[in-house]
Amino acid sequence: MATDVHGPVSPQAATPSPVTTQAVRVEGLTRSFDGRPVIDKLQLDVQQGEFVALLGRSGCGKSTLLRILAGLDRDIEGTVLVPRRKAVAFQAPRLMPWKKVWRNVLLGLPGKPERAVAERALAEVGLGDHSDAWPKTLSGGEAQRASLARALVREPDLLLLDEPFGALDALTRIKAQRLVGELWQRRGCAVLLVTHDVEEAVLLADRVLVMDDGVIAHEQHIDLNRPRDITDPRFAELRAGLLERLGVDTAAEAA
């Protein structure tokens, strides 16, 4: 466990009474596949309303951790505490192709929610005029936003994002990242974003965690003002530091 904290502690983390403000508490979590631990006695705390990005090389177990937090993988040892209201957006939108977009958004909600509820959520992600469309007619970015609306309509206390921008083209990704940043600020829910894009992590997160060998190997608080500017030298510095942590040497690139 090499958890070293760089820079000043952010205001969220500094708030007293940590028990009541936690959105996620994970202690001694172990998940093995065929006897080989992918997650090994992992500790993780996420505060309410905190945006945490989880970085790591592919195969390091970050997606497994997200699936565990989403309750999709119960083959675990250790303590995992998550809010009752949580929602996931996956890398693929995973919309049910046989349901119109608005029915996809309402799928699984308790009771008989009205269509207006879905329309509001869709309007929030800028898809107000697509609520009656079949998923097959949406572009990749639109489908991903519909998936986001489906997550948000659950009014989650914890939003889990599994590389949601990974399959989008560069321009659409920038817009989607901005959208997620705005939605998070408006909703105030805790967000755990699993990504392999360091720039994305620094752009959006309060705190960036680097996962390696089944544990959180590194923690980096990002205390840049929002909205963040990727041309800010401090941004580049943080990015370079994290990339180095991930085993990518940026010295040559920066020169």
Added chain:
Amino acid sequence: MSISHAPPDSSEPDISPISGSPKTDTDDRSSFDLVPLVPTSSRRTRVPRWLRRTTGPLVLLALWQLLSSTGMLTSDVLASPGRIARVGWDLIDSGALASAMTTSLQRVAIGLLLGTVIGTGLALVSGLFRVGEDLVDAPVQMLRTVPFVGLIPLFIIWFGIGEAPKVAIITLGVTFPLYLNVYAGIRGVDSQLIEAGESLGLSRWGLVRHVVLPGALPNAMTGLRYSLGIAWLALVFAEQINADAGIGFLMVQARDFLQTDVIVVCLIVYAFLGLLADFLVRTLERLLLQWRPTFTGR
């Protein structure tokens, strides 16, 4: 650079003009011809497609009529198209065809209904539950290999010679294709969508209703189409035995009197009914599967 590329490229086509030096090669390149790319619409022939498609059958029909009227094709081998049309009209006019069709359609409808219920029911049990798969799938797969037409004698012993054995044969024929396709459809539902449904908080029944069953629908429709085809086939078999009504009965009667015209009319009716059934399933597919993102032809 061009020299190193020359031997493999130019050795074959440049057999005769050996005098052509590399210099003339560059001259050729400066004076090449432009080839116009003709849009496909202007290249198309004037004759409309439907006319071209109907020409073949019409020629065939005319040939048939010609052979019949010249006496090369006698009526106890095959009646002429004109005669068939007249007999067909007579059968319609007397109401014999209508009542036969009603009887036959009823048999298919009941058999199809029973077969659909049984086939889909079994597929749901073995598709949705692992216990069901262990208990149901093996016997069904075993019975499937028995040719259902071969069971006609057994069915006559069991159910007598009334409507029951006929409906039973159709039911049996319909059950298996539906079972196989619905079962495959259920097991073929994208596990990522199931996971997404779980993450959205769907209950077990909710997953079945909103994810598994709609996901299995395309396969189920394929199964239904197969089943309909088999239903007509089973009907033809079933009606050849001890029938006292229906299209098959008409045919058997016509056979005894060597009425090839009536037999052909009955065959045409079978074909027409099959076409109608296919049209119904296509319409159903268009309504139920409009969400499908697959290629639907140009």
